[in-house]
Every structure is written in C-alpha cells, then in structure tokens.
Amino acid sequence: MSVADRISPHVRAIPPSGIRKFFDYASGSANVISLGVGEPDFKTPEHIRQAGMRALSEGVTKYTPNAGLxxxxxxxxxxxxxxxGLSYDPEGEILVTVGSSEAVDLAxxxxxxxGDEILxxxxxxxxxxxxxxxxxxxxIEVESSVEQQFKxxxxxxxxxxxxxxxxxxxxYPSNPTGSVMSYEDWLPIAEVIKAHNLIVISDEIYAELTxxxxxIxxxxxxxxxxxxxxxxxxSKAFSMTGWRVGYACGPQLLLAEMLKIHQYIAMCAPTVSQIAAIEAxxxxxxxxxxxxxxxxxxRTKFVKGLRELGLSCHEPEGTFYAFPSIARTGMSSEAFALKLLKEANVAVVPGHVFGTGGEGFIRCSFAASLDRLEAALERMARFVKLTVEV
Known part of the structure; x- marks a missing residue:
C-alpha cells in the first residue's frame, strides 16, 4: 500500500478550487488582467491598518477568548x-471566526x-x-435560472x-451571479423552510454590496x-481579505456547538485582526x-461593455461579479476561459465550477480599476469577434 492510498477518500474526491486555478494561471504573467478572484482592489483603509499596527507595536498579540474579543x-x-434589524446577544449568540470561510465549515x-442532505x-x-x-x-443542488435573475x-x-x-x-447577494433577494422573494421561501423544519446557513458576506x-x-x-x-x-465590505476575520450570529444552542469545534481547530481569530475589525x-x-x-x-460601465461586445448579461444587483452568457460563442465555459487567458491575457472563471446552471457562463469580477476593466473589455471584444467569426 502506497502513501497515496492513506489519503482520505473524502479529500481525494474533492476537486481543487476552480477559482484558484485560474488565479494561479493569471499570476504567472504580468500582462494578464485578472477578473478572477473576488477581492477588492482597494487597500484596507488607513485608520484600520493603523489600529492593527498600534496593537502590534503595543504587544497586543496574545490569545483572545475563543468566541472573540x-x-x-x-x-x-x-x-x-x-x-x-437583527438582535444578537454578544455573550452567546456571536462567534468571531478566521474569516467567514471558517464559519461556513464550523456550521x-x-x-x-x-447522509444528511444539504440543499x-x-x-x-x-x-x-x-x-x-x-x-x-x-x-442537493437547487436549480435557478437567468430568466429569474438566478433567484x-x-x-x-x-x-x-x-x-x-x-x-x-x-x-445572497450571490457569488457568482450577483443576484439579490427582496423581502417579498423571501416570504414563500421562509414558509417552505419552516414547513420542512430546515436549518439555514445564510452566508451574507456581500450584504453591504447591494x-x-x-x-434583507x-x-x-x-x-x-x-x-x-x-x-x-x-473581507469584502471593508477590503480586509488578508486579515481573516469573520463571524457567525445565531441561536446560542447552535453557536455553542460551533464554538466547541472552533476551540480545537483555530483557538481564536487573529488578535490584531480583531482589533482592526473593531476600528472598521x-x-x-x-x-x-x-x-x-x-x-x-x-458595475454600470462593465456590464454595459459586456453587452456591447455581444455577451448578454443580467444586471447584478449585488456583489462585484458579472455573470455573462458565452452561449453565442459555441464554446464550453472552461474552453472559453482558457482560450481567453492564452490569447487575450484576460483571466475569468468558467461558470461550470459553480455547479448546476453555471455552464455557458463566466464569472468576471469588476473589483478592479476602471482603466483595467476598460482594457479587459477591449481585449475581450477582439477575442469574441474572432471566436464568433471562426
């Protein structure tokens, strides 16, 4: 039996991140305009950085309580x-985590x-x-469609x-589609959830970007x-991706169980990051x-540009992603993204990595300067023109 045979089959079965794959491709060339990774191009605001630096200079580098400061x-x-409009007791209904990614895993x-089904x-x-x-x-994937704005x-x-x-x-707001749910959209969903006694994990990392x-x-x-x-x-609202600080809010009964796992795998979120988050x-x-x-x-200029070059795109009401259709090119999303990267030096993420309904689309982040977005659109326009003509 080889060392490879000792790897967990659960781990071996999951694919590497499709987003990171194209980020790695793009990082190999200075000429590539990356519209791939979902990261604000702004620096963390100066006063937030200063708060973190003061904590370091004052030696505030010890563990915090497991649940966070x-x-x-x-x-x-x-x-x-x-x-x-949501009320949570900081004593037992809020848990500070190592980014919202850890919160997803803990929940x-x-x-x-x-065998439980996760919808x-x-x-x-x-x-x-x-x-x-x-x-x-x-x-269990729940299908949505562009005709309904992916709601x-x-x-x-x-x-x-x-x-x-x-x-x-x-x-919601949704990565990758940019769709947003209104109160009226949620009403019938909530009735289904309650009727079937489902627990909801609501990842609202883009809540400030509507x-x-x-x-809602x-x-x-x-x-x-x-x-x-x-x-x-x-990460997204305050441009603090590398600080790795997120949080979960919910019933104390559930948060207490998440806290137990957090105690063993992370201990606490980074102290300096927590202090910077207070300042934010x-x-x-x-x-x-x-x-x-x-x-x-x-968003306004980029989506307009995508439509002008012949890629239909629904209006993203939130996030900093556009999710245009590439159906008219006749290419798969993977082939389109690879060819666009190699021939036009623009990195996007193929839609198929986001699951059912993603094929035939690409995700483009407009968290880049207007100059870079305009340059990317010019390159994409030439590429699409040649691709469709061929």
Missing amino acids: MELREEISNYMSCQF LRMLIAP IPAPSYVAYSPITALHGGKV LTADALNRVITSRSKVLILN YDQRH SIASLPGMKERTIVLNGF LRHGMEEKDRMKEAFKER
Whole structure:
C-alpha cells in the first residue's frame, strides 16, 4: 500500500478550487488582467491598518477568548441591529471566526450527520459542496435560472426536498451571479423552510454590496431567526481579505456547538485582526460606502461593455461579479476561459465550477480599476469577434 492510498477518500474526491486555478494561471504573467478572484482592489483603509499596527507595536498579540474579543462582539451586535434589524446577544449568540470561510465549515461540521442532505442553490460559491462532502453530507443542488435573475424560488426548493433534507445554504447577494433577494422573494421561501423544519446557513458576506435595494437577511423574517445561522465578515465590505476575520450570529444552542469545534481547530481569530475589525465597525462606514459607490460605477460601465461586445448579461444587483452568457460563442465555459487567458491575457472563471446552471457562463469580477476593466473589455471584444467569426 502506497502513501497515496492513506489519503482520505473524502479529500481525494474533492476537486481543487476552480477559482484558484485560474488565479494561479493569471499570476504567472504580468500582462494578464485578472477578473478572477473576488477581492477588492482597494487597500484596507488607513485608520484600520493603523489600529492593527498600534496593537502590534503595543504587544497586543496574545490569545483572545475563543468566541472573540467581547469588545468586537459588542460592535458586531450593534452593527447587525443598526444595519439589518437583527438582535444578537454578544455573550452567546456571536462567534468571531478566521474569516467567514471558517464559519461556513464550523456550521456545516456542527450540523451534518452522515447522509444528511444539504440543499445548495446553484450556481453557488465553490466551497459549499466540497465542505459538505468532507463532512459526509450529500449535496442537493437547487436549480435557478437567468430568466429569474438566478433567484431561489419556492417551487425549485420544494422539488428537491426529501425526508433527509436538513440544511439550506443561502448566499445572497450571490457569488457568482450577483443576484439579490427582496423581502417579498423571501416570504414563500421562509414558509417552505419552516414547513420542512430546515436549518439555514445564510452566508451574507456581500450584504453591504447591494446597489438597487437594501440587503434583507432571511433571518429577519417571522419565525426564521431561531433556525438561521447568519455568516458575515470584513473581507469584502471593508477590503480586509488578508486579515481573516469573520463571524457567525445565531441561536446560542447552535453557536455553542460551533464554538466547541472552533476551540480545537483555530483557538481564536487573529488578535490584531480583531482589533482592526473593531476600528472598521466604529469608524469605517464612510470608506465602506465610498468603495461601494466605486463598485456601483464599475458595475454600470462593465456590464454595459459586456453587452456591447455581444455577451448578454443580467444586471447584478449585488456583489462585484458579472455573470455573462458565452452561449453565442459555441464554446464550453472552461474552453472559453482558457482560450481567453492564452490569447487575450484576460483571466475569468468558467461558470461550470459553480455547479448546476453555471455552464455557458463566466464569472468576471469588476473589483478592479476602471482603466483595467476598460482594457479587459477591449481585449475581450477582439477575442469574441474572432471566436464568433471562426
């Protein structure tokens, strides 16, 4: 028996991240314009960086409580109440994590028993299905369509629910589609969830990046808060991706079980990052809003540009992603993305990596300067013209 045979079959079965693959391709050349990785191009605001540096210079580098600094949990509690109308006790209903990614893993690991069905609207963020598989759950994709702006519907959800269904993972605003759910959109979904006694994991990392309406958390609907774990973080709204600090809010009964896992695998989120996060919530709202306005301007110009070069694209109401159709080229999303990278030096992510309904689309991040977006569109226009003509 070889060393390779000792690797867990669960691990061996999951694919590498399709997003990171194209990021790695793009990082090998200075001439590539990357529209692949979902990361704001802005630096973390100066005062937030200064808060972190002060903590370092003062030697504030010890462990924090496992659940996170109480000062930060109190700020998160205030933020959730002011921004989204949700009330959480910082003592037992908020857990600070190593980015929202750890929060996703903790929530799924806490809930899944072997064979449980985890419902995931698709196309969806690439991490949900592999993490579900790693913990012995069965992924059930819930289809959505561009004709309905990739929104989840009660009919689609009802079609896949069985007696084994336990968890519904939500990600609105949606990565990769940019779709946003309104209060009216959520109402019939909430009734289905309650009727089938589902637990909801609601990944709301893009909650601050909605352009045409305010973000509505499904936890704010009647009867939903007690069955929903809301996940969020500082990476996207405050341009703090590398600081790795996120959080989970939810019923104390569930958060206590997540905390037990967190104690063993991470101990606590980075102390300096937690202090920087406190500063972000206390004094970072103006910069957050300025970054959002920049993304909104980029969205308008980039989506218009995609349509002008012949790629149909629904209007992303949130996030910083466009999800245009490449159907007219006759190519698969993987072939299109590879050819675009090699021949036009533009990196995008093929839609198929996001699951059912993603084939025939590509994800383009407009979290880049207007100059780079315009240059990318020029390259894409030449590429699409030649591809379609051939």
